[in-house]
Amino acid sequence: MRSAKVLVVNLGALGTEITKCLVLSGVGSLSLIDSHDVDSQDLESQFFVGKTDVGSKRLDAAAPRIQDMNPRVELYFDKDDFRDKPDSYFQQFNLIVATDLHSADIMKLNAISRRFNLPLFVAGLNGLSGYIFVDLIQFDATDEKLKSSVATPLKQVSQNREVIEVIEFLNEEQNKVYEKIVTRNIYSPFEKMLQEGTLKGKLTRRQLKRLTNAVPLTLALLTYADGAAVISPPELREKAAEKCSQLGLPSENLQETYIEQFAEQAGLEFAPVAAVVGGAVAQDVINILGKKQSPLNNFIVLDGITLDMHIFEL
Template sequence: MSQEHLSADEIALYDRQIRLWGMATQLRIRSAKVLVVNLSAVGTEVVKNLVLGGVNSLEILDSSTVKEEDFSAQFFLPNDDSIIGQLKVPHAITQIRELNNRVKLTANTGVLLEMPREYFAQFDLVIATEISKQEMLAINKETRALNIPLYVAGMHGMFGYILTDLVRHESQSEKDIGNQPRVAGTKINRKKTITNVEYNPTTNKENVTIVDDFVILQDLLVSEELPKQLNKRQMKRLSAALPIIFSLFEVQRTLEDIDIELLRKLSLETAEKLKIPTSVITQEYLELFSRQAFAEFSPVAAVLGGSLAQDVIQFLSKKESPINNCLILDGIRSEMPIYLL
């Protein structure tokens, strides 16, 4: 149907709907209650962007103490060596609050694995950074039970990742009309489906509703889905960062170099588990990860944390599909692909 065939009342109705969608977006963002676990380098960037973005409330759960290396990448901490060994969050909260005093900002120095389910139930969304595999699976169990979306992110020097279990997400966006009209019920991929399509006469575009379904993170870590999505050439060009990052979930966090032979063994096992060609794991990447295993670099944190915060805002706005379900940042290749695992 073209615009000239519509009455003035019908056109006014469409204009009103567009304004209401914009108001609804702002309302969702400004009413969101967000939990950020760990004020790491990535966590610092996420907190900065969400506070500036104007979320309703944000709590930081972090039981760690200040270490000397924190000063290089966590800019909310005062430049004061005397606070080394003290709880981190109380020293950062004042500077964070200064970014936007309208955001309800709270700090919690409790231990993640000791927090009851009732604690997580008060939040609309959880973002956990630099957590162990045990912590990741434990918190995902709670968020799934409560139907709360979860982002997990971390850094390994020049590399990083974002994993998502957002349970189920519905988004609406305006798309140009293609050669073939979009049809409700069309599956874009195994976890993304077009559920509704409406023509917008004001813009001569289609308002498309897309539903994303997510898998639990435990299944994501052992997924065999990549070979079903990528051809052989694409599989051979995969970054070694994917299997190596996943293998580091089996290694205890340390600032010391990781034994390269151990890393090789774990990475090869991970590649085989994910049905990824073991040939993608190169000596160059093993050496880089061995030296940078759990290092935090400010420029990388800015890219990764900024991308995560942007996706959170997008998730809350319901205007576009969020990351589903694995983003890998490779600073050597300067790429940040998203895989559906």
């Protein structure tokens, strides 16, 4: 943690929550890049800015408050647009967290992160819903557990996870035998996940029928490469039906109330939802920097209506 150099792209509601958690956790170096000005939505969805900051740069307004949280963290603030940076700019970091991006920018950033073998987290909000995409490319996580009567075998746990090493050791303090389990996680890039990700054969028929509408609708919104000023419910329904077909979900389960909600709330930031999604991102970043516990792999959707938070390997 103390030697890690992390980049956070955009300081909206999600970026604020993630920044707070990482700074308080004691990450070694945190760089923030954001070219936006403070607007009225920022006042409703985050806590680093106030009314007197409207019209000024987010980073200018937020910097003093962020620095006050933990003076031991090295902080760097960059008010350029991240899209104007050369690819080499990103190479200096150990991990990238990007928020509030359109899918075209996600794909571009993901190509850069893979080129330099950098872990990437992407998160976004759609009103009462939110999502997290994770691409660690390949990551070996270590977990420890008390050994049971049956030793943990080396095996394929799922499509993208495999137990590759199990080491027994004696906990002298407890006088009990534990296992150190190394699990290899393989990740798909964002573009492949969006275009080819499926749940076919991964869930029971009952699970598929009960799956929240937020999943295909979130993926449908991500098909708008550069976003859309106005999203019509009929067009969104069509895109969501296509995603249902890709995922292996019954499209007849799509509900008009969900479709209208997602069309109306696309890109909106609500502070309570940002707290949940941002907290999940920050905790996983902390885990992987310490190489402890198996990380999220690779797409997570929060439904703020049902309070379900699904994790999928897509």
